[in-house]
Amino acid sequence: MPVQGSSAHQNGRFTADVVVVGAGLSGLVAAATAYAAGKRVAIFDQEPAASLGGQAPWSFGGLFMVDTPEQRRLGVRDSTELALGDWMASAAFDRTEDAMARQWAAAYVDFASGEKRSWLRSLGVGFFPLVQWAERGGYGPQGHGNSVPRFHVAWGTGPAVVEPFAAKVREGVGKGRVSLNFRHRATALLTSSGSVTGVCGDVLEPTTAVRGQRSTRTVVGHFEAEAGATVVTTGGIGGNHEAVRRQWPGTPPREMLSGVPASVDGEFLDVVQRVGASLINGDRMWHYPEGIHNYDPVWPKHGIRILPGPSSLWLDARGRQLPAPLFPGFDSQGALRHIVSTGHGYSWFVLNRTIALKELALSGSEQNPDLTGKDVRLLLTRLKPRGDTPIERFLERGADFVQAASVAELAGRMNDLAGSGLINADSLGRIVLARDRQVESGLGKDPQLAAIHAARRFSVDRLMRVTPPHRLADPAHGPLIAVRLSVVTRKSLGGLQTDLRSRVLNDGGQAIDGLYAAGEAAGFGGGGIHGYRALEGTFLGGCLFSGRAAARDAALNV
Numbered sequence: 001m002p003v004q005g006s007s008a009h010q011n012g013r014f015t016a017d018v019v020v021v022g023a024g025l026s027g028l029v030a031a032a033t034a035y036a037a038g039k040r041v042a043i044f045d046q047e048p049a050a051s052l053g054g055q056a057p058w059s060f061g062g063l064f065m066v067d068t069p070e071q072r073r074l075g076v077r078d079s080t081e082l083a084l085g086d087w088m089a090s091a092a093f094d095r096t097e098d099a100m101a102r103q104w105a106a107a108y109v110d111f112a113s114g115e116k117r118s119w120l121r122s123l124g125v126g127f128f129p130l131v132q133w134a135e136r137g138g139y140g141p142q143g144h145g146n147s148v149p150r151f152h153v154a155w156g157t158g159p160a161v162v163e164p165f166a167a168k169v170r171e172g173v174g175k176g177r178v179s180l181n182f183r184h185r186a187t188a189l190l191t192s193s194g195s196v197t198g199v200c201g202d203v204l205e206p207t208t209a210v211r212g213q214r215s216t217r218t219v220v221g222h223f224e225a226e227a228g229a230t231v232v233t234t235g236g237i238g239g240n241h242e243a244v245r246r247q248w249p250g251t252p253p254r255e256m257l258s259g260v261p262a263s264v265d266g267e268f269l270d271v272v273q274r275v276g277a278s279l280i281n282g283d284r285m286w287h288y289p290e291g292i293h294n295y296d297p298v299w300p301k302h303g304i305r306i307l308p309g310p311s312s313l314w315l316d317a318r319g320r321q322l323p324a325p326l327f328p329g330f331d332s333q334g335a336l337r338h339i340v341s342t343g344h345g346y347s348w349f350v351l352n353r354t355i356a357l358k359e360l361a362l363s364g365s366e367q368n369p370d371l372t373g374k375d376v377r378l379l380l381t382r383l384k385p386r387g388d389t390p391i392e393r394f395l396e397r398g399a400d401f402v403q404a405a406s407v408a409e410l411a412g413r414m415n416d417l418a419g420s421g422l423i424n425a426d427s428l429g430r431i432v433l434a435r436d437r438q439v440e441s442g443l444g445k446d447p448q449l450a451a452i453h454a455a456r457r458f459s460v461d462r463l464m465r466v467t468p469p470h471r472l473a474d475p476a477h478g479p480l481i482a483v484r485l486s487v488v489t490r491k492s493l494g495g496l497q498t499d500l501r502s503r504v505l506n507d508g509g510q511a512i513d514g515l516y517a518a519g520e521a522a523g524f525g526g527g528g529i530h531g532y533r534a535l536e537g538t539f540l541g542g543c544l545f546s547g548r549a550a551a552r553d554a555a556l557n558v
């Protein structure tokens with residue numbers, strides 16, 4: 001059995017107990033679990049070794065967990081019931097094919113309320129003690145959103161979540177029990193009498209592409225791998241804008257950035273569908289309205305997502321304020337729909353320097369070198385940000401940022417940047433003035449200010465995420481800043497329909513013998529564990545939970 005797949009060999013035949021297609025987090029978890037259960041495993045990935053882990057090493061490492069010691073230390077009172085209520089309200093399952101996903105959702109909230117944390121701790125993953133509050137909702141107690149902060153950032157971000165599983169796989173490779181084959185692109189499933197018996201595909205030419213960079217598709221050979229169980233973990237479609245547009249509910253935006261590498265192409269999902277698998281909820285996707293162009297791109301159209309605090313004014317392309325509760329950080333999907341419905345693919349944050357430095361966090365491991373590098377000294381500078389921080393670099397070099405001393409000047413710069421005259425300086429001035437008068441009143445009727453005051457009752461928000469309310473136009477907090485925000489693609493919420501054992505189902509609801517799916521390819525479980533909306537930090541955990549379930553079942557049956 002060839003090991004390490006350096007593509008030195010042109011053609012290959014493999015036999016294993018379990019074949020895993022895709023070496024992202026879900027694939028590594030499945031492979032590590034099957035290996036630990038004593039099985040021989042063969043893993044195939046179209047990218048080079050540099051991209052081991054797929055999207056997860058890029059991720060912020062945010063993990064949705066419920067009723068944890070970290071929450072309790074911060075005075076947050078959470079419970080499985082509260083979290084499940086939030087989940088179901090956000091998911092808003094309304095299709096008959098959601099039946100399995102509902103079961104997955106309940107099982108996942110249970111996992112996130114208990115075993116998820118202890119399991120990761122036992123594997124050496126630690127957590128940043130200051131839990132963050134993502135997707136706050138704003139539609140009342142039975143509406144979308146997290147009632148309490150649940151976003152626990154892994155100490156070391158995404159790479160730290162991947163490492164224990166990658167290490168186990170490396171151990172298996174060392175012992176000759178795991179074969180890890182890069183530049184092997186699966187193109188078809190092998191079948192026999194209705195069962196899936198393996199996978200075959202192309203061996204691609206070697207590449208020097210670094211992590212995340214688009215690689216070539218030149219074919220230099222063929223491979224075939226036979227196994228008792230085949231686990232599909234090829235991810236979603238976010239890097240394939242053609243597919244995203246095709247599946248967009250309604251009219252997609254004209255321009256989009258890409259928040260994932262080009263390898264997230266979704267092409268293998270169609271292959272799996274061809275053997276009778278039920279592929280559902282393609283129109284449910286989790287893209288963000290707060291994307292900015294990366295000034296140092298790695299993959300095509302590389303966009304970074306801003307993780308915003310609640311204080312910026314959010315305006316559409318014409319300068320009209322988004323309606324409540326579409327404040328920054330409250331309802332990604334609602335804001336996305338609203339912005340796209342204006343016919344323009346972009347919107348604006350208007351803020352000032354004080355707010356920018358405290359409230360504009362950036363998603364991604366490389367944008368958070370303090371947490372990724374476990375660097376406490378650097379981390380402490382978040383409390384008094386100045387100098388060469390990631391956001392300062394975007395302020396200086398980012399294509400989407402303009403700064404000005406006055407509102408009129410800012411409006412002019414926004415129009416220059418957008419190449420349009422859509423921002424009217426007078427009406428922007430009126431919006432800013434009206435907001436600032438509400439601040440001065442000390443009380444006021446502005447729901448965004450009320451939300452800011454409410455957020456500041458939470459110690460972490462007060463400390464590092466939410467500025468004390470102040471006048472936007474106050475020169476002491478200046479200059480004024482506008483950020484042009486583009487739609488940035490990220491996750492697929494739909495996928496291959498699976499049962500609670502991660503077995504892929506056919507359109508009749510029967511499990512296809514020998515075939516499993518996990519991670520984003522399976523909608524993180526059941527073909528769409530999130531329904532329409534996510535509570536955030538739920539994707540990495542979905543890979544862990546569904547990848548493990550697939551391998552546990554496969555190991556029992558091969």
Ligand SMILES: Cc1cc2nc3c(=O)[nH]c(=O)nc-3n(C[C@H](O)[C@H](O)[C@H](O)COP(=O)(O)OP(=O)(O)OC[C@H]3O[C@@H](n4cnc5c(N)ncnc54)[C@H](O)[C@@H]3O)c2cc1C
Binds near residue numbers: 021
């Ligand atoms: C910048 C960023 C920040 C994020 N932050 C968070 C966060 O804080 N919290 C959270 O929960 N989630 C986060 N996510 C999402 C999360 O990282 C992903 O949803 C998750 O890692 C997906 O893992 P996966 O294994 O299902 O798929 P992927 O990571 O996409 O892996 C799929 C693998 O399959 C390979 N492949 C595809 N097709 C084939 C084929 N035909 N043959 C062979 N190989 C193939 C690909 O090359 C890839 O390596 C973030 C993602 C990004 C990009």
